[in-house]
Every structure is written in structure tokens, then in C-alpha cells.
Amino acid sequence: MTSHRGIRRRIAVVATLFTVFLIYQFTFGSNSHHSYHAYYNSPPTSSCQPLPGIEDILVVMKTGVTEALDKVPIHFQTTLRCIPNYVIYSDFEETIEGVTIHDAFRNVSPALKESIADFQIYNRLQKRGRKGLETQDFADEANSAIGKPNNPGWKLDKWKFLPMIREAYAHKPDAKWFVFMEADTYISWSTLLSWLSHFDSSKPYYIGTETQIADVIFAHGGSGFVISNPAMKLAVEEYTERADELHEYTDAHWAGDCVLGKVLSNVDVRLSYSWPILQNSNIGELDEFTTAFYRRPWCFPAAAFHHLSPSDIRLLHNFERRRFARTSDPVLLHSHVFKELIYPELSNVRDSWDNLCDQEQSTLSTFQECQEYCEDTKDCVQFVMRGGTCYTGSTPRLGTGNSNARSGWLIKKIENMMDQAPKCSRPDFGL
Numbered sequence: 001m002t003s004h005r006g007i008r009r010r011i012a013v014v015a016t017l018f019t020v021f022l023i024y025q026f027t028f029g030s031n032s033h034h035s036y037h038a039y040y041n042s043p044p045t046s047s048c049q050p051l052p053g054i055e056d057i058l059v060v061m062k063t064g065v066t067e068a069l070d071k072v073p074i075h076f077q078t079t080l081r082c083i084p085n086y087v088i089y090s091d092f093e094e095t096i097e098g099v100t101i102h103d104a105f106r107n108v109s110p111a112l113k114e115s116i117a118d119f120q121i122y123n124r125l126q127k128r129g130r131k132g133l134e135t136q137d138f139a140d141e142a143n144s145a146i147g148k149p150n151n152p153g154w155k156l157d158k159w160k161f162l163p164m165i166r167e168a169y170a171h172k173p174d175a176k177w178f179v180f181m182e183a184d185t186y187i188s189w190s191t192l193l194s195w196l197s198h199f200d201s202s203k204p205y206y207i208g209t210e211t212q213i214a215d216v217i218f219a220h221g222g223s224g225f226v227i228s229n230p231a232m233k234l235a236v237e238e239y240t241e242r243a244d245e246l247h248e249y250t251d252a253h254w255a256g257d258c259v260l261g262k263v264l265s266n267v268d269v270r271l272s273y274s275w276p277i278l279q280n281s282n283i284g285e286l287d288e289f290t291t292a293f294y295r296r297p298w299c300f301p302a303a304a305f306h307h308l309s310p311s312d313i314r315l316l317h318n319f320e321r322r323r324f325a326r327t328s329d330p331v332l333l334h335s336h337v338f339k340e341l342i343y344p345e346l347s348n349v350r351d352s353w354d355n356l357c358d359q360e361q362s363t364l365s366t367f368q369e370c371q372e373y374c375e376d377t378k379d380c381v382q383f384v385m386r387g388g389t390c391y392t393g394s395t396p397r398l399g400t401g402n403s404n405a406r407s408g409w410l411i412k413k414i415e416n417m418m419d420q421a422p423k424c425s426r427p428d429f430g431l
Helices: 007-028 073-077 110-115 117-132 152-157 161-171 189-196 229-241 243-252 256-266 310-325 334-345 367-376 411-420
Strands: 057-062 086-090 094-096 099-103 177-182 206-208 210-213 216-219 225-228 271-273 349-354 359-361 382-386 389-393 400-409
Touching (some): 057 161, 086 161, 110 117, 117 152, 161 177, 210 256, 216 256, 216 271, 225 229, 229 243, 229 256, 243 256, 334 411, 367 382
Parallel strands (some): 057 086, 057 177, 206 271
Antiparallel strands (some): 094 099, 177 225, 206 225, 359 389, 382 389, 382 400
């Protein structure tokens, strides 16, 4: 394995670029409403495709009481339907469609839960159940570079990570891999398993989309991340031995996935970088031709997506089922996603739609001027009038619904990009 070679030389550039990337996602992505054509919403069949190695994995989903009823049930029909071993943790124990949702904090000391203000919502739930929820608990605060600091459920969420790894390890201590996901994450299991087969599960691995806060490099939680059994054991032991100190660290922090990264760093388990295999983007936000990062996504596997609605998750699930019904290739590539899922949705012009162009052309004030500029500019393949301002883009993205925008794509230029892209004779696992 060479996944750590050159990490320190790259980290400053990667961290800076990924921070910009996350801020852009916060601006355009996390609260977007997606509207794709019904073509992709055919009902799934009852059979499960073979998933070699899935029996060695424990899938761990993290959710919260304010979202669980809306976001968790779709997974029973899609991402979790063919998974033999999974467990779901929340801040409230309940049953949803016959499945137990476990309290991540059940073995956390009462003194901690009573003394930390972030646990106020949890304590209300313990006394009154769902009747204890208040209007402000559902406040739809916009995400920011430091999350949602005024949202009670979000503030509590950071406390779940360390108790969750301890609970998950106790739940299935013989699992070779622990795969963590959130309720708005989709995972392509055949793709993930093919990728993980290149790693030795008997060694300590911590694999995820690289993010950095201060001096801590960690896996972004919503993108999904993977921890091997030896690394889980080390992290659980570290948490058990230094719980008070780590609770103080968590209290002073704002991101629970960063807290977990700190614990793994303490026990000398460094992060193996996974971008673009595990994505912090939904389909509309994906940029499959980007050259802004240290890898080009095109020939890399596409194992996970984030910021998804239940309908997005069903779309991806049904798309994969149709795809694997006509191919024996278990690995979904980013090139497949673009060619088969994104490109068919592009059109010359789309009203009430924002394709997320980010290059402002301040001198252009009409849609026609914006379109003509893009047509005459060599590296321009898409354009949008958003709020009366023209923006252009050199790589194609699908985007999202926006009543204050009108988008267009230059299909011939995009087809030329596809023709000139690598042929991907084999998946690039980045190893």
C-alpha cells in the first residue's frame, strides 16, 4: 500500500482546496431540492445481487430524532435492503418500520449528559419521548463553515461519534470492516467492496474523504468512512482510557468527525485519502471533469454520495439495479455516472434551473448575451443567468432547481469532452 506516501507534502494544498469545496457545497448543496426526470424511478425487483465480502462488514448509520422518520425508511428499501449486518444509532431509541434505532448515548455517563448544555434536547426526549420535541428543534438553519451552531440536534450530533464507535465495536467485534454512513448518504455496495478488497483488513485502516480543521486531518462524516477492526479496537481503547479528556475536547469542538479523527491520530492511525471515491456531493453537484483537485474523478470508482433526499437515494438505487442487470462489472465509475445518469438530463436550455456555474461575467446582463459569450469562449460548456447575473462554467454539472435561474449547456462541446476523456480500461483505485 502506498496510500500515505507523500501525504504531508500534499496536505496544505488538499486541505485548502477541499475547504473551498465544502464551503461551496454548504452554499449550494445541503439544502437544495432536486428534481430529476421520472425515467429513473422504476420499481426495484426483489432479488439481491451477489456482494462478496459483505458478511464481514458492519454498516453503521448515524441519524437523529428530528430527521429519522423522514430519512431512514428509504434505506430499508434501498441501501440496507441486502445488507446482513447493520445497526442504526440516533439520539433517541425507537422503532421505525420494525427496526430498532439505538440510543448512541445509552452507555454515556449520566453526569456528562446532565452537565453539558448540548444534551438538553436528549434529556427532554428521555423524559417525554417525541412529545418533548420543540419547534426550534426542527429549525432549518443554513449550513455554514462551522455547521449549524444554533440547531439543537446538530449541536448534539458531534457527541455521537465516540460513543457510536464503542457501541458498534461491541455490537459486532468480529467485523473486518466498519462502514459508517449518514441518513442522507448513498453507498454503492459492489463498488465499495471491490475497492476495499485492495486493503488488508488485519491492519489498522481509517479511510475517508480528507478534511482538515486546525492540525487534525479526518474523514468527512457525511461522505461515509471506513475503519478496519484493528483501528476500531485502538480507537475504542483510547476513548475508554481517556473519556473525560476527550469529552472536554468534544465540548470545545464543533465537528464530531474531527473529534474521531483526533482519537485515531492519537493512536497513530492516519487517514487514507478516498476522494473522489467517497463524495460529499449529490448528483446535481458532481463535477466529473474537474481538474481542481489532486485526482480527476473520471476513471475513479463512485462508491458514495451525500446530501441526498429520499427520492435521490431511490433514484441511485434503481439506476444501479438497472445497470447491473445488463453488465457483470461490479464497479460504478464516475464516468458511468456522468454518461448514464447526468448527461441524459442535460439540455440546451432549462428554465427554473441552476447548473451551479461559478465564473461571474459581470458585463453580461441578458440570457442571450450569456449564451453567446459561452458559445464564443473555447473552454465554456455551460452558463446560467442567476439573479440577473451571468455565470459560466468550463465543466458540465447537472445542478438543481432554482426559480431565480435559467441554465444552458453546449451539448456538442460536452460530447467532445466525453470523446476526449480517458477510456477507463480498468478502475483507478488510487492505490
